[in-house]
Ligand SMILES: Nc1ncnc2c1ncn2[C@@H]1O[C@H](COP(=O)(O)OP(=O)(O)O)[C@@H](O)[C@H]1O
Ligand code: SF4
């Protein structure tokens with residue numbers, strides 16, 4: 001893997017926000033959302049980022065996608081340092097890196113037909129969006145061609161997530177970033193969408209960055225994982241290893257707290273969820 | 282679900298639901314649900330969203346929205362009247378006393394303008410379970426300690442607490458009057474996994490300490506398997522299977538249970554997960570006969586008729602072509 005070029009390099013990234021002052025006597029409080037994050041995602045890799053709410057996952061993604069800027073540190077995507085590039089020089093990133101979010105309803109314009117939603121990224125970039133390309137994308141995500149004529153609210157949650165995946169694939173990106181893409185879905189639909197993402201990543205040779213609070217989902221989808229806690233990455237490794245033998249105390253607590261059918265049927269109780277072990281039995 | 286001769290006659294159940302049907306205008310949202318919870322028993326109600334779990338719970342609690350109607354029978358131990366159709370005056374004496382609840386969103390149960398300690402004390406004084414304000418306040422201190430919140434939480438307002446801390450306050454409130462039955466509806470779904478672990482453990486310890494019964498509703502199979510002894514599986518407003526956790530989750534009989542288990546298995550070494558085709562239909566659009574037949578790979582013509590219940594109320598299923606019973 002060491003010879004494979006890096007798709008994404010994150011070097012010492014810090015992001016602080018200044019909250020509005022609450023008192024005239026005290027300085028404005030500073031929130032340190034990212035406290036020196038380092039990671040490297042290789043081309044073609046399926047890389048997971050796992051952590052609990054507020055740990056900085058989404059902030060990190062927004063910085064990688066140049067939707068936000070690091071306070072200090074660098075982000076390099078496909079060899080180009082994007083950290084301080086102006087928007088007009090980010091065109092390569094806007095095409096090559098696409099995002100899918102947790103809640104498709106809030107990221108899909110309810111007044112637009114599905115075919116226009118899917119074609120939008122192409123139009124924005126000045127490419128012609130042919131009907132054939134839209135039909136091809138609908139088919140790729142398992143929706144019928146007539147789905148293009150309808151509006152987002154006429155679809156179920158799982159179908160809406162398919163629509164946002166089709167839109168993300170429209171500019172033929174090389175990197176797909178998915179932020180909690182299945183967290184709002186029912187189990188039977190979650191399996192469908194995970195399979196879809198997995199198939200597309202294989203077929204289109206994509207680099208996948210998959211963010212989730214759920215390590216069991218990340219373990220199924222990703223080769224390697226970074227565990228985040230309080231704005232820092234506390235552990236990185238192959239997902240199987242991190243899951244089976246977590247090294248950092250935070251990862252140990254996290255792994256042990258995940259209820260699994262397997263452990264429950266072997267007699268694990270709620271008290272066992274609280275007992276962090278280095279090597280869960 | 283009508284059980285003609287139930288071999289396990291359960292005389293001393295804490296909760297007995299019979300033929301519960303919930304409708305809104307012309308739509309049937311919950312159909313003919315039978316459900317019992319024995320003393321000290323922890324029973325899970327699982328299913329994907331829209332399967333009717335919450336409506337079932339709200340029917341028992343008498344908290345259905347105005348345009349929604351429940352029929353059938355709901356009886357609770359120690360309460361000498363039927364809960365279905367009971368007026369609010371009677372229900373408010375039962376709720377918070379013999380029957381308590383924890384919902385997903387803690388703020389629905391908390392008063393934003395009242396200190397935590399006062400809210401817990403008030404809950405006991407309303408039902409007269411403590412002789413006076415002093416005793417109620419002392420009990421509140423102990424209840425907070427039991428849910429591992431520091432004593433200064435007493436003086437805090439809900440907005441000063443995190444989501445997990447609020448849910449622990451709601452649990453303390455729910456347990457304040459030693460209810461016979463605690464109903465939890467997705468109590469940890471909005472919480473982080475490490476916080477969920479603590480709240481689940483506190484729920485289990487709380488009911489065990491009081492020998493209270495628990496009806497635990499969730500879409501998460503692993504959570505229910507960790508918390509409960511027995512489980513009922515709902516789909517399309519019907520109970521399709523029930524039985525001990527160890528049975529249902531290792532030897533499912535109903536094809537929906539079987540599909541749900543396979544789809545949630547993330548431990549598989551195969552890259553592709555097993556799926557259930559299609560989507561959960563919206564309310565009122567489930568097929569007649571077996572509610573699962575539009576998504577079931579085993580469906581035949583006979584599935585257009587409602588499958589009869591096979592087995593006893595506590596262990597059984599409703600499927601024309603069940604998965605093999607595995608002997609061991
Ligand atoms: N007040 C209501 N009016 C109309 N439909 C409702 C109402 N409340 C719930 N429903 C519908 O009834 C079905 C069952 O709901 P619910 O009990 O909340 O399911 P669950 O808790 O299993 O997710 C859902 O499809 C829901 O949309
Ligand atoms: S009754 Fe028929 S359709 Fe329903 S689960 Fe069984 S086999 Fe499938």
Ligand SMILES: [Mg+2]
Nearest residue numbers: 334335466467
């Ligand atoms: Mg519900």
